[in-house]
Amino acid sequence: MTVTTETDVLIVGGGPAGALLGTLLARRGIAVLVVERQTTFDREFRGETLAAPSVDSLRGLGFGPALDAHGFLETEAVTMRMEGRDVLHVDYRRFPIGTLPIDIPQPSLIGIFHDAATALPSFSYGAGTAFTDLVVEDGVVRGAVLKEADGTRTTVRARLVVGADGRFSKVRRAAGLEADVQPMARDFLSFKLPRPAGWKHEAELIADGEKHIMVLPTFPDLLRIGHNLPKKGLSQLKRAGFESFRDGIAALDERIAPLVHEHLTSWDDTSFLEIFTAELDRWSRDGLVLIGDASHTCTPILGQGVNVALQDAIVLTPVIARALADGQGPVTERQLAGFVQQRRTHKRFVTKFQRMQEDALSKNSPLQKLARRARYRLLDKLPVKYKMFDRVINAPHEIDPVDRELGRKAPAVVAG
Numbered sequence: 204m205t206v207t208t209e210t211d212v213l214i215v216g217g218g219p220a221g222a223l224l225g226t227l228l229a230r231r232g233i234a235v236l237v238v239e240r241q242t243t244f245d246r247e248f249r250g251e252t253l254a255a256p257s258v259d260s261l262r263g264l265g266f267g268p269a270l271d272a273h274g275f276l277e278t279e280a281v282t283m284r285m286e287g288r289d290v291l292h293v294d295y296r297r298f299p300i301g302t303l304p305i306d307i308p309q310p311s312l313i314g315i316f317h318d319a320a321t322a323l324p325s326f327s328y329g330a331g332t333a334f335t336d337l338v339v340e341d342g343v344v345r346g347a348v349l350k351e352a353d354g355t356r357t358t359v360r361a362r363l364v365v366g367a368d369g370r371f372s373k374v375r376r377a378a379g380l381e382a383d384v385q386p387m388a389r390d391f392l393s394f395k396l397p398r399p400a401g402w403k404h405e406a407e408l409i410a411d412g413e414k415h416i417m418v419l420p421t422f423p424d425l426l427r428i429g430h431n432l433p434k435k436g437l438s439q440l441k442r443a444g445f446e447s448f449r450d451g452i453a454a455l456d457e458r459i460a461p462l463v464h465e466h467l468t469s470w471d472d473t474s475f476l477e478i479f480t481a482e483l484d485r486w487s488r489d490g491l492v493l494i495g496d497a498s499h500t501c502t503p504i505l506g507q508g509v510n511v512a513l514q515d516a517i518v519l520t521p522v523i524a525r526a527l528a529d530g531q532g533p534v535t536e537r538q539l540a541g542f543v544q545q546r547r548t549h550k551r552f553v554t555k556f557q558r559m560q561e562d563a564l565s566k567n568s569p570l571q572k573l574a575r576r577a578r579y580r581l582l583d584k585l586p587v588k589y590k591m592f593d594r595v596i597n598a599p600h601e602i603d604p605v606d607r608e609l610g611r612k613a614p615a616v617v618a619g
């Protein structure tokens with residue numbers, strides 16, 4: 204047995220949400236154990252875009268020097284092209300927030316949080332440790348059963364268990380919190396290519412009927428490409444052969460055609476993402492709360508998954524601190540109600556917007572394509588365009604003054 208058996212807060216999952224929450228709580232001197240079933244931070248391709256509010260928040264929490272030391276790529280705009288015509292352009296430099304979204308690999312981001320946390324005495328980390336079940340007494344969650352890397356089963360008691368274990372959350376299932384899972388019409392296949400010199404720092408969505416690709420310049424010198432597939436269409440795509448897949452991508456954007464033929468050599472260079480949204484009415488019960496993808500799963504549109512996960516952690520930190528200070532027992536659902544209400548409202552709004560985009564992108568008849576282009580062109584001309592996008596991607600974000608002060612005083616840990 205290597206993990207502690209008693210803690211104030213047990214966080215299941217060391218993704219962006221769990222890693223940041225663990226660090227912020229440990230800075231406040233709260234005993235926290237983060238358990239992560241993987242043994243390293245390396246993971247399959249994940250969301251690498253940090254929206255502007257998260258960049259601002261992380262700087263406000265003292266992670267600016269580590270981000271600067273690592274390096275990142277700033278995205279200046281997003282452009283949509285449909286059937287060969289530019290239909291919408293949003294210049295991120297025109298938003299009042301005054302900060303640009305950045306691209307940084309997710310393992311590096313998690314590493315930055317982890318490096319800041321490991322020096323803190325109240326922080327513990329269980330690598331290769333998986334959640335298996337909850338400990339529930341008289342209807343109240345009192346801890347969890349974990350399976351450690353060597354196969355040992357350990358029961359950890361905690362005043363709060365946080366389920367930050369992602370889109371297929373086992374904590375959510377064990378807690379009996381039901382998710383309304385809505386599959387989107389399409390799934391996604393992603394891959395990376397070298398980025399040619401002089402490539403604009405703009406996210407691009409290129410659509411032809413119901414086929415589209417996202418082309419995202421990313422750190423350090425790469426392009427991330429996301430290609431939509433019909434739902435459950437991966438096996439059909441594979442049956443048609445790798446060459447046909449590459450030709451399909453090249454036909455959507457001739458600029459990347461030579462890169463695709465040179466650098467995309469097998470299906471192993473791609474990763475698959477099933478697209479669905481999951482929404483829950485109830486995110487907590489006595490002794491337990493869900494955050495990040497576990498509490499609400501978005502689609503990849505406008506790169507909001509990581510952003511909303513980080514904001515969950517930032518908003519929840521002072522709520523947990525207050526609840527723990529207010530008594531000795533488990534943190535109650537009532538104490539978490541304000542947090543759930545605030546974050547659920549925002550995340551539902553993001554999902555509603557994403558569903559509208561997804562719906563528009565899955566149109567294929569000539570009339571539907573014409574109407575879609577006309578709609579985006581009209582939006583492009585309206586001043587409300589900036590207001591609308593601002594509301595989705597730059598939602599107001601606040602940092603508790605205590606966390607800001609602790610971030611200011613935190614030693615600048617810049618090792619990777």
Ligand SMILES: Cc1cc2nc3c(=O)[nH]c(=O)nc-3n(C[C@H](O)[C@H](O)[C@H](O)COP(=O)(O)OP(=O)(O)OC[C@H]3O[C@@H](n4cnc5c(N)ncnc54)[C@H](O)[C@@H]3O)c2cc1C
Nearest residue numbers: 216218219220240250333334368369495496506507508512
């Ligand atoms: C393939 C892929 C591509 C994506 N692309 C984008 C994108 O382009 N843009 C975007 O914004 N978002 C994207 N996302 C979503 C984005 O990565 C998530 O929204 C974000 O990572 C959510 O953070 P999280 O901390 O809530 O969950 P996660 O990042 O999923 O982290 C959950 C962690 O919990 C761990 N875990 C799971 N089960 C257990 C268990 N039983 N015990 C212990 N640990 C456990 C996992 O190993 C993982 O490290 C993508 C996700 C995937 C999977």
